[in-house]
Amino acid sequence: MSRLIGVTDHAVVRWIERAHGVDVPAIRQQIIGHVARGVDITERMDPRGNVTVVLDGVRYVVRNHTVVTILPALGR
Incomplete structure (x- = not known):
């Protein structure tokens, strides 16, 4: 029987960034703004x-x- 494998949030973000070309630094700057x-x-x-x-x-x-x-706004 195979063991379950977990995935960290860090790995998910890197996958989104590197496998799908999402510009994480640009998103970070947008959030900061x-x-x-x-x-x-x-x-x-x-x-x-x-x-x-x-x-x-x-x-x-x-x-x-x-x-x-x-998070979503309260009441949504």
């Missing part, structure tokens, strides 16, 4: 030290000036 404006406006932190910026139906969670996750 969206979030930077919102962080400047909303510098309010939740109890965990996160700043949440909601733009175009997406929640960007920022911790220590780094986007740590992206």
Whole structure:
């Protein structure tokens, strides 16, 4: 019986980038552009030290000036 093989998020991103030609650095810059404006406006932190910026139906969670996750907006 074969063993199950896992795949890390890092490997998935590299596969998307290298096997499908997706420009990950350009996407990173696009996210930074969206979030930077919102962080400047909303510098309010939740109890965990996160700043949440909601733009175009997406929640960007920022911790220590780094986007740590992206979620659908609440209620979607």
